[in-house]
Amino acid sequence: MKVAITKATLAAAFSLLTMSFAHPDSLVLTPPMGWNSWNVFHENINENQIKEIADAMVESGLKDAGYVFLNLDDNWMDTKRDAQGNLQNNPKTFPSGMKALADYVHAKGLKFGLYGDRGKRTCHHYNSNWQSESGSNGHEEQDAKKLAEWGVDYWKYDNCDSDPNTQEKDYTAMSKALRNSGRDIVFSICMWEYKEWMPKIANLWRTTFDIGPAWISQSWYRGVYEIIDANNKYWQIAKPGHWNDPDMLEVGNDGLSYEEQRSQMTMWSIMAAPIMISSDIRKMSNETKELYLNKDMIAINQDSLGVQGHRISDVDGKQVWTKPLKNGDIAVALLNNNSSIQTVECNFADIGVEGEVEVRDAWKKKDLGPVSHVSIELPAHGSALLRLILKPVPRAPFKGEALAIPGKIEVEDFDVNGVGQGNTTYNEKDTENHGDSDYRPDTGVDLYKKATGVIVGYNQAGEWLEYTVKVAKTGTYTMNASVASANNTSSFKLSMDGKDITEEISVPQATTGENNYDEYNTVEAKVNLTEGEHILRFTVTGDWMDIDYIKFCENESCEETEEIRMTIPATVRDVSPRLLKKGNAMFIEKNGKRFDLTGHRIK
Numbered sequence: 140m141k142v143a144i145t146k147a148t149l150a151a152a153f154s155l156l157t158m159s160f161a162h163p164d165s166l167v168l169t170p171p172m173g174w175n176s177w178n179v180f181h182e183n184i185n186e187n188q189i190k191e192i193a194d195a196m197v198e199s200g201l202k203d204a205g206y207v208f209l210n211l212d213d214n215w216m217d218t219k220r221d222a223q224g225n226l227q228n229n230p231k232t233f234p235s236g237m238k239a240l241a242d243y244v245h246a247k248g249l250k251f252g253l254y255g256d257r258g259k260r261t262c263h264h265y266n267s268n269w270q271s272e273s274g275s276n277g278h279e280e281q282d283a284k285k286l287a288e289w290g291v292d293y294w295k296y297d298n299c300d301s302d303p304n305t306q307e308k309d310y311t312a313m314s315k316a317l318r319n320s321g322r323d324i325v326f327s328i329c330m331w332e333y334k335e336w337m338p339k340i341a342n343l344w345r346t347t348f349d350i351g352p353a354w355i356s357q358s359w360y361r362g363v364y365e366i367i368d369a370n371n372k373y374w375q376i377a378k379p380g381h382w383n384d385p386d387m388l389e390v391g392n393d394g395l396s397y398e399e400q401r402s403q404m405t406m407w408s409i410m411a412a413p414i415m416i417s418s419d420i421r422k423m424s425n426e427t428k429e430l431y432l433n434k435d436m437i438a439i440n441q442d443s444l445g446v447q448g449h450r451i452s453d454v455d456g457k458q459v460w461t462k463p464l465k466n467g468d469i470a471v472a473l474l475n476n477n478s479s480i481q482t483v484e485c486n487f488a489d490i491g492v493e494g495e496v497e498v499r500d501a502w503k504k505k506d507l508g509p510v511s512h513v514s515i516e517l518p519a520h521g522s523a524l525l526r527l528i529l530k531p532v533p534r535a536p537f538k539g540e541a542l543a544i545p546g547k548i549e550v551e552d553f554d555v556n557g558v559g560q561g562n563t564t565y566n567e568k569d570t571e572n573h574g575d576s577d578y579r580p581d582t583g584v585d586l587y588k589k590a591t592g593v594i595v596g597y598n599q600a601g602e603w604l605e606y607t608v609k610v611a612k613t614g615t616y617t618m619n620a621s622v623a624s625a626n627n628t629s630s631f632k633l634s635m636d637g638k639d640i641t642e643e644i645s646v647p648q649a650t651t652g653e654n655n656y657d658e659y660n661t662v663e664a665k666v667n668l669t670e671g672e673h674i675l676r677f678t679v680t681g682d683w684m685d686i687d688y689i690k691f692c693e694n695e696s697c698e699e700t701e702e703i704r705m706t707i708p709a710t711v712r713d714v715s716p717r718l719l720k721k722g723n724a725m726f727i728e729k730n731g732k733r734f735d736l737t738g739h740r741i742k
């Protein structure tokens with residue numbers, strides 16, 4: 140099922156860490172940043188120029204700011220394959236070959252990307268009507284091996300001169316080939332539209348046709364705003380490792396006003412879009428450099444929660460966009476899509492933020508807060524990029540009923556900011572760990588409905604849940620927890636009022652099926668508890684696991700028993716003994732100890 144597969148792939152990413160390559164899902168956990176040759180140089184690329192770009196990426200500080208991919212787009216390759224059918228570099232423009240160039244780029248601490256096409260010819264070779272063998276159709280395995288041999292880290296795969304009926308098949312073939320190539324290669328689909336099969340096989344996919352240097356295009360290409368609008372539709376698809384790609388930056392090239400360039404940065408940041416510069420950075424202006432290197436802008440784009448921000452209001456072209464961030468802050472973009480000056484406002488209460496909060500303005504590089512509202516005058520197509528700094532909400536006093544111990548604690552009944560148990564909701568459709576709904580703040584855990592009831596799934600190391608419990612009387616209790624994992628490295632522990640009450644408890648690995656997170660096992664531990672109200676905390680200490688309930692029993696065992704009437708032997712008669720039946724066996728229980736029917740202690 141979907142939950143298990145996704146989780147399994149993440150779990151696999153962990154186990155593969157010991158090997159020399161990572162799982163494809165974990166290759167670009169934040170949107171890739173770098174440089175691409177197409178929008179600035181088009182087909183006119185060559186070895187020296189690319190080396191100079193590599194030098195400039197390092198010297199300008201772009202590399203240190205996170206722009207690490209140096210990607211060659213179309214026309215690095217020869218029109219002819221070699222005698223064995225291998226792709227090869229254009230010998231005139233790249234005389235030293237791709238391996239040497241990749242080595243140069245790697246030596247600078249950068250990553251090296253190339254471009255190819257799923258059809259017979261790449262777009263430039265096809266559009267130029269050249270006789271060419273530059274497309275990878277039918278050569279997927281061979282080409283992926285070659286890329287790995289050269290040291291390629293990123294492969295953009297275009298859509299020209301191809302069969303419209305074999306899109307999924309062709310892109311899947313290349314995805315598999317890259318995954319079999321023995322090298323970590325980011326897979327970037329360029330098919331000019333999103334299809335639902337893409338996230339399964341690729342790290343990023345172009346959501347639109349080519350971008351060009353205009354806000355609204357009067358030409359064959361798409362304008363920046365048209366692309367923003369189109370890319371927004373898919374905001375719920377993006378997640379760590381898998382990104383919508385609204386194409387390269389036009390920042391630093393002619394065509395857009397300075398405000399429009401800044402707005403492209405603002406919107407690429409809030410949309411968690413890959414940021415691929417495509418200008419001649421060997422001679423960039425200070426203004427352009429400032430746009431690329433703005434730390435607040437980059438931090439919002441690269442936030443590890445990996446949620447793509449989206450538009451929440453548009454009143455006569457005055458737009459508000461929001462993006463939740465990992466530490467609980469919220470990024471807000473204000474965009475004026477009009478061709479005249481407008482004041483764009485945002486009442487924080489409208490985006491669920493009560494009271495006054497600190498606000499950091501990324502472009503003005505200053506703090507505006509504490510405020511509960513902003514009202515900013517923006518020029519035509521101008522924007523503001525803000526971070527609302529939300530202090531962690533202190534744990535409000537618990538108002539509900541404490542959960543009784545002895546008793547069974549359904550794991551979903553955790554305290555939610557003092558609202559109390561039983562008020563938690565779960566999302567039946569939530570099959571992925573997005574941490575964006577129905578989760579205990581600071582934990583990132585997700586609730587799922589499964590055959591066994593509601594469980595808390597996707598728990599990973601460091602995540603925790605708290606319960607307000609009331610222990611009836613001081614003593615030793617038997618704790619049972621119902622847990623599931625496909626790994627043999629999952630574990631958890633319990634603490635009370637900040638002190639551990641168990642050691643790390645291992646979660647048994649499922650014995651049936653592959654990547655099975657539905658096989659529940661009971662694990663047991665003895666715990667010493669003191670009478671009264673306490674905060675019980677369940678903390679995950681190992682790999683992914685699911686949990687259904689935690690049970691505390693006064694007896695040696697939590698097994699279900701049935702009380703029956705019978706004469707009690709004198710040896711155990713005095714202090715409220717109980718006669719119990721489990722299956723066909725009968726025994727007496729007194730003070731938590733068990734005796735057979737003749738009064739002898741059972742171990």
Ligand code: GLA
Binds near residue numbers: 212213297349
């Ligand atoms: C297509 C792509 C562009 C670029 C060119 C190269 O148009 O969408 O991004 O790669 O091909 O020919």
